[in-house]
Amino acid sequence: MISIALKTTAAVIAAAGLAYTSAEEAVSGEAYGAESRLKSLTEEALGVHAQTVFHRADRDQSGSLDNNEYAALSIASAELARLNGFVVIEGGNGPTTVSLSETASSALSPAEHVRIDAVARSTFYLHAGNDGRIDENEFANAQRAMFEVADFNSNGVLKRGELAVFARRQALMSAGV
Ligand SMILES: [Ca+2]
Numbered sequence: 807m808i809s810i811a812l813k814t815t816a817a818v819i820a821a822a823g824l825a826y827t828s829a830e831e832a833v834s835g836e837a838y839g840a841e842s843r844l845k846s847l848t849e850e851a852l853g854v855h856a857q858t859v860f861h862r863a864d865r866d867q868s869g870s871l872d873n874n875e876y877a878a879l880s881i882a883s884a885e886l887a888r889l890n891g892f893v894v895i896e897g898g899n900g901p902t903t904v905s906l907s908e909t910a911s912s913a914l915s916p917a918e919h920v921r922i923d924a925v926a927r928s929t930f931y932l933h934a935g936n937d938g939r940i941d942e943n944e945f946a947n948a949q950r951a952m953f954e955v956a957d958f959n960s961n962g963v964l965k966r967g968e969l970a971v972f973a974r975r976q977a978l979m980s981a982g983v
């Protein structure tokens with residue numbers, strides 16, 4: 807059975823942008839309604855989203871992500887997606903949601919944590935380039951790669967099934983299959 811309270815709490819965390827706060831530390835706020843569901847995603851909106859996520863993930867505000875920041879972002883993204891059953895896209899008009907088909911609605915297991923951390927730490931170097939850090943451009947490129955993989959008809963807009971594919975990738979911060 808899906809716990810409504812848990813879903814709401816996690817949604818509040820996501821809405822407040824407190825991706826690194828545990829559910830126990832959740833602040834009160836408005837949960838998402840059906841009207842916040844994303845209908846389509848343009849490349850332009852994705853750019854805004856990428857920027858928002860990047861700055862949140864850059865915890866020391868150094869202007870780039872190191873391996874630890876990237877791994878933390880990947881785990882937080884996966885954890886929130888699992889708890890919420892959706893991912894949050896912040897394309898400029900406030901946060902919107904895209905549902906995930908799997909609604910396990912439970913925290914990640916320790917084994918899943920380890921696996922996601924390991925995948926993130928190797929994926930990191932695909933995007934980081936020679937300097938071993940992911941800057942804002944490189945992060946935007948990684949997000950665009952996820953977008954393009956999901957854009958089956960290559961028209962620059964994600965809808966329905968395409969959005970679902972993008973959301974799954976987004977949940978794991980991965981453009982891979
Ligand atoms: Ca940083």
Ligand SMILES: [Ca+2]
Nearest residue numbers: 934935939941
């Ligand atoms: Ca770099």
